[in-house]
Amino acid sequence: MKQIFKTTLLMAILTGLFMMVGYAFGGQQGMLMALGLAAVSNFFMYFFSSSLVIKMQDAQPLGNRYPQVERIVRELTAQANLPMPKLYYVETPIPNAFATGRSPQHAAVAVTTGIMDILNEDELRAVLAHELGHVKHRDMLISTIAATLAGAISYLAQLAFLFGGSSDDDDGGNVFAMIASLILAPIAAMLIQMAVSRSREYAADQYSHSILGAGDNLASALMKLENWKASVPPIAPSPSQEASAHLMFSNMFSLGGLQALFSTHPSTEARIARLKELDK
Known part of the structure; x- marks a missing residue:
């Protein structure tokens, strides 16, 4: 019931944003x-x-690209009494992983080629356990809907801005259209993504810790991704990457300072600190 309520509320809020941009x-x-x-x-x-x-x-x-991923996921799903999800990979040097789908019976888990290049098998197992935590908690649906609707709102907002607002309003209406389409709607959609992202990341981290009995390998994986991000120039996400950033194991596009307030994920330091607390 809680998941149904959260999903219904999210869809209602994003529908309202959709209508606001439509009015503009x-x-x-x-x-x-x-x-x-x-x-x-x-x-x-x-x-x-x-x-x-x-x-x-x-x-x-995934096919035969990374047989260790299929083996690990089969072991973890058997341990957790979960259906076997569909497995995918994404050809990108950016290290990450994500889970999506509306239920455990319709789940998919994906890894990037970048994360396969930098993690050892124990760290990979911890990350995959984290993603299966999202499957176990049935929180993929609300996040996936947030990703697709937020992307739609952003694109519609851009159209509203380009066309200059409604034709039956005066200049004040055009100003409203510019503000709503260029600033308010995308930010509101992003804030909704954040609201459904941060708590679920902590919960998935805790699930990985509980199913594996320790959090050191997950903490190590988080640190490797953080070090990778620090070693490359800042990456500008594409619209699709930005819309689905909250689905990822780690937000590789978030920055420090003021922009950190709009990150879809808790900081790496905060996640590692919580894992260390669980190890006590």
Whole structure:
């Protein structure tokens, strides 16, 4: 019931944002069109959001690419009494992993080629256990819907800005359209992503710790990703990467300072500190 409530609330809030940008785009008619589009989008995203995320990331079926991933996931799912998820990989040097799907029976887990290059098998097992924690907790649906709807809001906001607001408003309406489409709607969508991201990352970290009996390998994996991020120039995410950043094991695009307030993940230091507390 809690998951149903959270999902319904998220869809209602994002639908409201969709309607707000629709109003900025075309007044009352634009708002009604956005409402209809949101209703259709909600239906399709409930059933097909995981497929959309897989396509957004250009993920490919794992096949025989990384047999150790399939072996580890089979062992972990048997231990946790979970169905075997579909497995994918993403061809990118950026080290990361993610889980998506509306239920454990329709789950998918993906790793990037970058994370396979830098983690040893124990660290990889800890990361995969973390991703299966998302599957076990059934929190993938709300995150996947957030990713797809937030991306849709951002694109619609850009259109509203380009077309200069509704045709039945005066100049004040155009100012509202510019503010809402260029600033408020994307930020609001991002804040919703953050709200459903940070607590679930801690919970998935704790699940990895509990199923493996220790958190040192997960902490080591987190530190390796943090060191990798520090060793390369800042990376500008694509729109699809930005929309699905909160699904990832670690946000490789977040920066320090003021921008850290808008990170979809807790800081690496905070996550490692919590793991150390669990080890006591």
